[in-house]
Amino acid sequence: MHVLVLGAAAGGGFPQWNCNCPNCHRARRGSVHHWPRTQSSIALSADGKRWLLCNASPDIRAQLHANPALWPSELRGSGIHGVLLVDAQIDHVTGLLSLREGCPLDVWCTPNVHSDLTSGFPLFPMLDHWGGLRWQPIELSDERTVTEFAIPFLTDISLTAFALHSNAPPYSPRRGTPSCGDNLGLFIVNRQTGQSLCYAPGLGQPTPLAMRFLAAADVVMVDGTLWTDDEMQTLGVGSATGQQMGHLALDGPNGMMALLDPLPKRTRRIVTHINNTNPILDDQSQAASALKAARIDIAYDGMQLTL
Incomplete structure (x- = not known):
């Protein structure tokens, strides 16, 4: 199973077009310690030719151009054979508009x-x-029933979707009162090797079911949006906390780092969906060093995994 990180930044990308926070300021001026990133998305493939796009970011055109595995091999076409959406957030769905020539x-x-x-x-x-989008409904697993499903072109790969405790998009009638199905995580298994990935970029709060899948995975890729809950407020670039937006900060006694710490030692830990304000985007920062000490990798555009 091939896993390709197309983008690792949160909404707005890094540097964000209208932000001049210290990170964006340095990245825009070519700092070698601040790698630019596009908005978060990954692609999955069993054969390296047919790919499932997990989220369609507004940066999809640049992401496709940067990854030859997704280029067309015929007069018209693409390596993308389908799209899976983990939520309806703007930074995860608006790329569908740029894929209109590939409809249905x-x-x-x-x-x-x-x-x-x-x-x-x-x-x-x-x-x-x-030509339209053909909706393929996803059934969520719960504590009592684990429901696997398959994507026809992902041979020997099984997927299990489970609800995440986060928030619905700002335009949704469920914003502030999210319900089961607004955000999901994926437990993805290569049946041939037995290796697995738990992909949960919107993991806002741990639940017993989410922890069950995280503990079972060989690789976990989870929300790394903010370092501290009040990060955007402190920098003066926003009024909402991470909790209000549906994100669990990395630092702190109940943060994402602490959440990942009890996982088996064999588990590879990766954070993605990183906001432009997060100090981990400076690879010389104390925050980046703290993640390294905790054996947590920081996702970047073009990162590849084989499971």
């Missing part, structure tokens, strides 16, 4: 996400004019 396109998502993308942000109706 299969899109796997929950009923909640489909509802938001049919009404509040009506991408499904809009793209009907180009």
Whole structure:
């Protein structure tokens, strides 16, 4: 199973176009310690030719151009054979508009996400004019029943979706009162090797079910949006806390670092969806050093895994 990180930044990318925080200021001026990143997305493949796009970021055109495995091999086409959405956030879905020439396109998502993308942000109706998005519903597992599903072109790869405790998009009627299906994590297993990835970029709070999948995975890729909960407030670039946005900060006694610490020693830990304000984007910072000491990797555009 091939895993390709297309983008590792949170909404707005890094540097963010309208931000001059210390990180963005230095990245924009070419600092070798501040690597630019596009908005978060990964791609999965069993054969290195047919790929499932997990989230379609606004940066999709640049991401496709940067990864030859996704280039067209025929007169028209692409390595992308389908899209799976873990939520309906703007930075995870607006890339579908840039894929309109590839419609009809299969899109796997929950009923909640489909509802938001049919009404509040009506991408499904809009793209009907180009051939449309074919909705493939995702059934979520719960504490009692684990439901696996398959993507037809991902041979020998099984996926299990589970609800994450986070928040719905700002345009959703469930914003502030999210329900099961607004955000999901994926437990992905290569049946041939037995190796697995738990992909949960929207992990806002731990639940017993989420911890169960994290503990079972060989690799975990989770939310690394903020270093501290009040980070954006402290820098004067926003008024919301991480908790209010649905993100669990990395630092602190109940933060993501502490959450990952009890996982088996064999588990590879990776953080993604990193906000432009997060000090870990400076690879010489104390925060980046703390992650390294905790054996946690920082995702970057072009990162590749083979499981």
